[in-house]
Amino acid sequence: MEARPMRIAVASGKGGTGKTTVAANLFYVLNRMKQPVQLLDCDVEAPNASIFIRGKEVAQEKAGIKIPFIDKNICTYCGTCASVCNYNALVFVKQIPELLLMEDLCHGCGACSVFCPAHAITERKKTTGYVTRFQVSPHAELVEGRLSIGEAMPTPVIRAVKKSSSMRHTLIYDAPPGTSCSMVESVEEADYVVLVSEPTPFGVHDARLAYAAIRAIGKEAGLVINRAGLGDQEIYAFAREEMIPVLLEIPFDERIAAAYARGELLCQALPEYEASFQELYSKIVQQIQRLQVVS
Ligand code: SF4
Ligand code: SF4
Numbered sequence: 001m002e003a004r005p006m007r008i009a010v011a012s013g014k015g016g017t018g019k020t021t022v023a024a025n026l027f028y029v030l031n032r033m034k035q036p037v038q039l040l041d042c043d044v045e046a047p048n049a050s051i052f053i054r055g056k057e058v059a060q061e062k063a064g065i066k067i068p069f070i071d072k073n074i075c076t077y078c079g080t081c082a083s084v085c086n087y088n089a090l091v092f093v094k095q096i097p098e099l100l101l102m103e104d105l106c107h108g109c110g111a112c113s114v115f116c117p118a119h120a121i122t123e124r125k126k127t128t129g130y131v132t133r134f135q136v137s138p139h140a141e142l143v144e145g146r147l148s149i150g151e152a153m154p155t156p157v158i159r160a161v162k163k164s165s166s167m168r169h170t171l172i173y174d175a176p177p178g179t180s181c182s183m184v185e186s187v188e189e190a191d192y193v194v195l196v197s198e199p200t201p202f203g204v205h206d207a208r209l210a211y212a213a214i215r216a217i218g219k220e221a222g223l224v225i226n227r228a229g230l231g232d233q234e235i236y237a238f239a240r241e242e243m244i245p246v247l248l249e250i251p252f253d254e255r256i257a258a259a260y261a262r263g264e265l266l267c268q269a270l271p272e273y274e275a276s277f278q279e280l281y282s283k284i285v286q287q288i289q290r291l292q293v294v295s
Helices: 019-032 080-084 111-115 155-163 181-187 201-216 234-242 254-261 271-294
Strands: 007-012 037-041 056-070 090-093 098-101 121-137 140-147 170-174 192-197 221-228 246-251
Touching (some): 007 019, 007 181, 019 037, 019 140, 019 170, 019 192, 019 221, 019 271, 037 155, 056 098, 056 155, 080 111, 121 155, 155 181, 192 201, 192 271, 201 234, 221 234, 246 271
Parallel strands (some): 007 192, 037 140, 037 170, 192 221
Antiparallel strands (some): 056 121, 090 098, 121 140
């Protein structure tokens, strides 16, 4: 198959469904096929792709936002900055007067400094996480975003991970689970989304929500059913109802769970799965090509 850069996001309705397993094994087979590939671990609150994909750390950069610094010698205590802040990150107490910045609420939007009539606000960079690049092979790289402990906003770190991507590579985004804005941030540039679910009532419930969020931003998705054989048939009914192609079923197998617990890649522990992930990749390529034809 001809190598062609494309962007594949791997998402899930909830944590623990096997999303990283799918993303990491897809990366593994592309690397084995000698295709230029980058795995972008956007699950910055709990990045764990590096447990399964080992590479040499080649670079690390800080990620963060610009927060306001208020020069109290210039500030006239007019309160404009607090009134334009959509995130309630600035508290203006007129009676004292005093101006307080709640750093954890600040989104670094810059509105306060733009609207300050006294030009009392400058911006300073606040580090909220790190982006680390691991060279796995001459043509394969893992880029990991990691939110610092105690920080509340994952999206600036996810943006920094995405900035590290190279369009000479096929990109695999390991998105955060759920339907949060960080999931949307991770999948919004994807050509196609692989939604990983398990056939349990909770799994199907959360997959429905995630699928609705994916469709709301205009993306198409295919389904990977992990631990197939466990639970009931509702996941198949959901796929039929929404006309979502089932791209791969990974059976419920204790050997897979044991490999996962040892931090081993499924395709390395059980090489018979390599063909399954190659087939998954082919199906994703077909879906992307179909979308390109209809658009
Ligand atoms: S940068 Fe934006 S979010 Fe932060 S305090 Fe200023 S207006 Fe509020
Ligand atoms: S807008 Fe400027 S001058 Fe007015 S309170 Fe805020 S920092 Fe002070």
